[in-house]
Amino acid sequence: MTTRHVLVLGGTGEGRELAGRLSERAGVVVTSSLAGRVREPLLPPGRVRIGGFGGAEGLAHWLREHRVDALIDATHPFASVISDNAAAASRATGVPAIILQRPGWREQAGDRWERVPDLATAAAHLPRLGRRAFLTIGRQEVGAFAAVADVWFLVRAVEPPAPPLPPRHEVLLARGPFDLDGELALMREWGIDVVVTKDSGGPATRAKLDAARALGLPVLVAERPPPPLGAAVAESVEAALDWLDRTLGRSQSG
Numbered sequence: 001m002t003t004r005h006v007l008v009l010g011g012t013g014e015g016r017e018l019a020g021r022l023s024e025r026a027g028v029v030v031t032s033s034l035a036g037r038v039r040e041p042l043l044p045p046g047r048v049r050i051g052g053f054g055g056a057e058g059l060a061h062w063l064r065e066h067r068v069d070a071l072i073d074a075t076h077p078f079a080s081v082i083s084d085n086a087a088a089a090s091r092a093t094g095v096p097a098i099i100l101q102r103p104g105w106r107e108q109a110g111d112r113w114e115r116v117p118d119l120a121t122a123a124a125h126l127p128r129l130g131r132r133a134f135l136t137i138g139r140q141e142v143g144a145f146a147a148v149a150d151v152w153f154l155v156r157a158v159e160p161p162a163p164p165l166p167p168r169h170e171v172l173l174a175r176g177p178f179d180l181d182g183e184l185a186l187m188r189e190w191g192i193d194v195v196v197t198k199d200s201g202g203p204a205t206r207a208k209l210d211a212a213r214a215l216g217l218p219v220l221v222a223e224r225p226p227p228p229l230g231a232a233v234a235e236s237v238e239a240a241l242d243w244l245d246r247t248l249g250r251s252q253s254g
């Protein structure tokens with residue numbers, strides 16, 4: 001049986017799950033790629049490489065050099081640079097590619113969400129909605145709120161957020177998943193009156209939205225950047241595996 005090499009661009013729970021499923025398969029070698037942003041990343045099963053490729057060209061070179069048969073971009077919905085690079089590298093090399101991206105969160109009855117196109121808009125709207133914000137947008141883009149002086153922030157991230165930070169804040173280092181009881185207790189303890197999030201989707205961090213609904217709090221939800229034009233998208237690990245079977249089956253017989 002010919003061995004097929006699959007590159008998974010990871011950094012997400014879905015990426016780890018996919019790598020785990022692929023590493024159990026005979027005839028498949030899986031390499032997961034992580035950006036190297038987190039000091040102690042949760043490592044997926046199979047081979048792992050860490051660090052940037054050097055743009056779309058560097059990734060295309062890597063795909064050729066390591067004889068990759070299929071590329072699955074399982075990066076976070078807000079990691080748009082690497083997704084654009086993956087689409088460009090796939091076009092340049094002819095290596096078939098798909099994006100594995102969980103669906104965004106859906107609003108439910110009782111939610112008080114305001115969807116905004118980006119975090120800069122969220123920062124502009126925030127002072128209208130509250131005085132004590134729970135900021136759960138990861139560590140890289142907290143700077144979008146650096147000039148918001150009349151709101152106090154509880155900033156939660158896996159690793160210390162990158163400066164500049166807003167003048168009045170507390171940093172809470174924690175890695176999900178989070179549950180409803182914990183989120184309710186946290187928001188009550190800190191007197192939170194507004195929540196800010198990206199529309200990351202998925203179950204691991206959605207409890208904050210359920211807690212906000214239970215407490216009647218407004219939530220600013222930053223929309224996802226659109227996927228690269230024309231890119232194929234699978235919304236679940238199962239759908240990505242189906243795509244892979246069709247793709248590898250086709251290229252094996254063709």
Ligand code: NAP
Pocket residue numbers: 009010011012033034035037050051052053054055056058059074075076078079080081082083085137138140
């Ligand atoms: P990004 O802005 O889209 O990418 C910036 C650069 O980081 C890319 O050009 C690439 O460098 C490198 N890179 C990103 N993901 C990579 C990967 N999986 N393997 C190798 N290089 C990678 O990415 P980001 O938003 O900083 O996210 C970085 C990583 O954190 C991603 O793996 C993502 O899945 C994960 N993550 C992001 C978020 C978020 O909210 N953005 C949340 C949770 C997890 P080169 O150009 O040198 O190749």
